Amino acid sequence: MRRRSELDASPPIHREMGDSLDRTVFHKSLPVLAARVPSPKAGILLKSEALRQCIMNLPKIRSVLQDPSGSKDARLVLFRVTDEADLPSEAQRFLREQSADLMIYTLNLNYDYWTADEILHAVLPEELCNGAPTGFAVTGHIAHLNLNDEYLPYKHLIGQIVLDKNKAVRTVVNKLDSIDTKFRFFKMELLAGDPDYVVEHHESNCRFVFDFTKVYWNSRLHTEHDRLVQLFKPEDVVADVFAGVGPFAVPAGKKGCAVLANDLNPDSYLYLKKNIKLNHVLSVVRPFCEDGRDFIKSVMHRAAQEPFPPYRDPKELKSRGQLKPSPTQAPALPPRELISHFVMNLPDSAIEFLDAFRGILSESDGEEKRNLGGIYNVMPMIHCHCFTRELERDVAERNIRARVEEKLGYNLTSDDEVSLHLVRSVAPNKEMYCISFRLPRAVAYA
Ligand SMILES: C[S@@+](CC[C@H](N)C(=O)[O-])C[C@H]1O[C@@H](n2cnc3c(N)ncnc32)[C@H](O)[C@@H]1O
Known part of the structure; x- marks a missing residue:
């Protein structure tokens, strides 16, 4: 029987290119x-x-x-x-x-006909074809790869192919192993395209502008950003201790929450301010550039001294076509002066900052500070992110709780509404969690 010949539309093989792409041979x-x-x-x-x-x-x-x-x-x-x-x-x-x-x-x-994957298979050494790096994350117009060592001799070739084959990408970078230990942003090298690192990225119906080489951003945290923002009620006041460029603070503000957002990195602070403006949440999100510990110690007093305007449902305002309450409207709500949630997303060391909550309400050093003891009937929730190398859920929970309790100087009980959420696996033996609990009175008045 005659064997039917299939069309061979695969690209011609050109493994001699080294690290520089020649499109004309395709x-x-x-x-x-x-x-x-x-x-x-x-x-x-x-x-x-x-x-x-x-x-x-x-x-x-x-x-x-x-x-x-x-x-x-x-x-x-x-x-x-x-x-x-x-x-x-x-x-x-x-x-x-x-x-x-x-x-x-x-x-x-x-060249235009074939996919990135097909071209890579035609140019990389045969032994590197399996597992060729076609997957990458995109932030704004930047594609970032995480190339394994064996692909580094071909990094520009790979970068150029990724750039050519993805119309929304203008810049391709390779994430280097090192991360800035203080401000947590990735070091990266340009592989192809424009050396332009200021991106506009969209998340949760908000626009974020930032310089990807100077501030922390991780699109993989999108679900975690959404999860916490969904927990907040629009009337809440939120204190974001390690706010970055605002992925919790800005969407929370858009929802109606009043937010005190802080980041020690001056570049994060700069872009946080830009993003507050860009997303029209100037009246409800206040930016700070302080060490997290100082911010925690002062933020409850700040909210009380300079309360936020009461929450007004934007739909209600729109339907009435007015900004002033009418006599038939529900009675005006009081200004917002009590913090309902603390967000602490610095997983590497946020737990180390928890001792700053000790005595936070009992301290009235300095006469100008109002004594807040009487006004906090309900204590704020704390959402503290952390890493653990314990992969079993129970062991991880015990490990994280013990570290938190040590810093608080207090053993958490069932009254403290403790819960643990697995955010993501960051490496084969490293997981990121968020532990949430209500600030115990015994800690706040310690
Ligand atoms: C892991 S990032 C999280 C940023 C943002 N919340 C997010 O989810 O993308 C931690 C942030 O904490 C900031 N940071 C690091 N050390 C700090 C400190 N001591 N006080 C305040 N912010 C700090 C970093 O600049 C960085 O933006």
């Missing part, structure tokens, strides 16, 4: 069988059962073309074989019945 002429038929017949061929398995099915190639000889009344129907003899006999018979005029049409494929 050219392939692919002769394919075509049936020239009057235009109305093209549909009949496409729908016919006899030809169903034979019609052209290569990605991005149309199966019906205008007749290249210029006749407006004729079409070419392309097949996925080169030779008529490769068609099944019933297909050949059907084409004869239709008086189709068989010919060879040449497809010219070039």
Whole structure:
């Protein structure tokens, strides 16, 4: 029996390129069988059962073309074989019945035709083809790769292919192993494209602008940002101790929450302010640039001394078409002066900051500070992120709780509404959790 030959549309192999991409060598002429038929017949061929398995099915190639000889009344129907003899006999018979005029049409494929994966497989050494790095994260217009050592000799080649094949990407970087120990942003090197690192990234219906080489950002935390923001009620006051450029603070503000957002990195603070403005939450999100410990110690007093305006439901305001309450409206709410939530997303060391809560309400050093003891009927929730190398849930929970309790100088009980949430696995033996609990009175008044 004759073996049917399939079309080989794979790119030509060019493993000699080293680290510099030559697009011009990617050219392939692919002769394919075509049936020239009057235009109305093209549909009949496409729908016919006899030809169903034979019609052209290569990605991005149309199966019906205008007749290249210029006749407006004729079409070419392309097949996925080169030779008529490769068609099944019933297909050949059907084409004869239709008086189709068989010919060879040449497809010219070039660099633009193939996917990044196909090009990488054609240029990388064979032993590196399995596991070739086509996956990457995108932040704004920047694609960031995390290349394993064996791919580093080809990093510019890989970067250029990723850039060429992803229209929304303007810059391709490789994340280096080192992370800034203080402000947690990644060091990176340019692989291809514009050396422009100021991105505009969209998350949770908010716009974030920041310099990716100077501040922390991780799109993988999107779900965690959303999870906590969903916990907040629009009337809440939130203190974000390690706010970065605002992925908790800004969406919370958009929801109506009043937010005190802090970050010690001057660049994060700069972009946090920009993002507050950009997202029109100036009246409810206040930025600070302080050490987290100082911020924790002073923030409850700050909120009390300078309360936020009461929450007003934007829908209610819109439907009444007014900003001032009418006599029929619900009584005006009081200004917001009590913090309901602390967010502490600095997983490497946030637990170390928990001792700052000790005596936070009992201290009234300095006469100008109001004694807050009486006004906090409900204590704030604390959401503290952390890492652990314990992979078993129970062991991880005991480990995290013990570290938290040591810093608080207090053993958490069931009254403290403790819960633990697995945020993500950051490495094969490292997990990120968020422990939430209500600030114990015994700690706040210690
Ligand atoms: C892991 S990032 C989290 C940022 C943001 N909350 C998010 O979810 O993307 C931690 C942030 O804490 C800031 N930071 C580090 N040390 C700090 C400190 N001692 N006080 C305040 N902020 C600090 C860093 O600049 C960084 O922006």
